[in-house]
Amino acid sequence: MRVLAIDASLRNTGVAVVDANSGKPRALYYGTIHNAVSLRSSLCLVTIRDRLAELIREHEPDCCALESVIYVQSYKTAILLGAARGAAILAATENGLPIFEYAPTRIKQATVGRGAAAKPQVAFMVRALLGLTETPAADAADALAIGLTHLRSQETAARGVPGGLQI
Numbered sequence: 001m002r003v004l005a006i007d008a009s010l011r012n013t014g015v016a017v018v019d020a021n022s023g024k025p026r027a028l029y030y031g032t033i034h035n036a037v038s039l040r041s042s043l044c045l046v047t048i049r050d051r052l053a054e055l056i057r058e059h060e061p062d063c064c065a066l067e068s069v070i071y072v073q074s075y076k077t078a079i080l081l082g083a084a085r086g087a088a089i090l091a092a093t094e095n096g097l098p099i100f101e102y103a104p105t106r107i108k109q110a111t112v113g114r115g116a117a118a119k120p121q122v123a124f125m126v127r128a129l130l131g132l133t134e135t136p137a138a139d140a141a142d143a144l145a146i147g148l149t150h151l152r153s154q155e156t157a158a159r160g161v162p163g164g165l166q167i
Helices: 041-059 075-094 104-112 119-130 138-157
Strands: 002-007 012-019 026-034 063-067 099-102
Touching (some): 002 075, 002 138, 012 041, 012 138, 026 041, 026 138, 041 075, 075 099, 099 104, 119 138
Parallel strands (some): 063 099
Antiparallel strands (some): 002 012, 012 026
16 A cells, blocks of 8 residues: 655645555655745645645555644634645545545554654654654654554554544
8 A cells, every 4th residue: 555645734744655565664755845935825725736746646646644633723724724734635636546534643642652742753753663764854754654654544444443534
């Protein structure tokens, strides 16, 4: 299975492609879609969708996994995160990918063993679990963690344990 994993954000969307076809998970790609502060929000959304479509064509994932909506105190932040998430969902849907979502605490629990883990802990564990030579940036590390969570979820779903929510 090959997963396109996305940690959606308007300015810094974390993206990863994680593959487990050889048995052991490996990162085929990870990075961040950066959008300048000077770029209008509407253009940020187009950039996110277009870059994700490129990655889908390049890596041919079987599915897409994202972090579910998180609680934020600012309605403006919630709207922007929702819009970025919508651009990601659109890119995946336009390319025929089934989409799964996972709660942030479940992603941290699956990666670090603690649902309240800090970002540096997630990045450190992702590096160790995937055998990376460098610690990924926070947004890319979060995307890698989402991908690993989906792979593990699919393994346990095969044994009858509920997996991620397909949207």
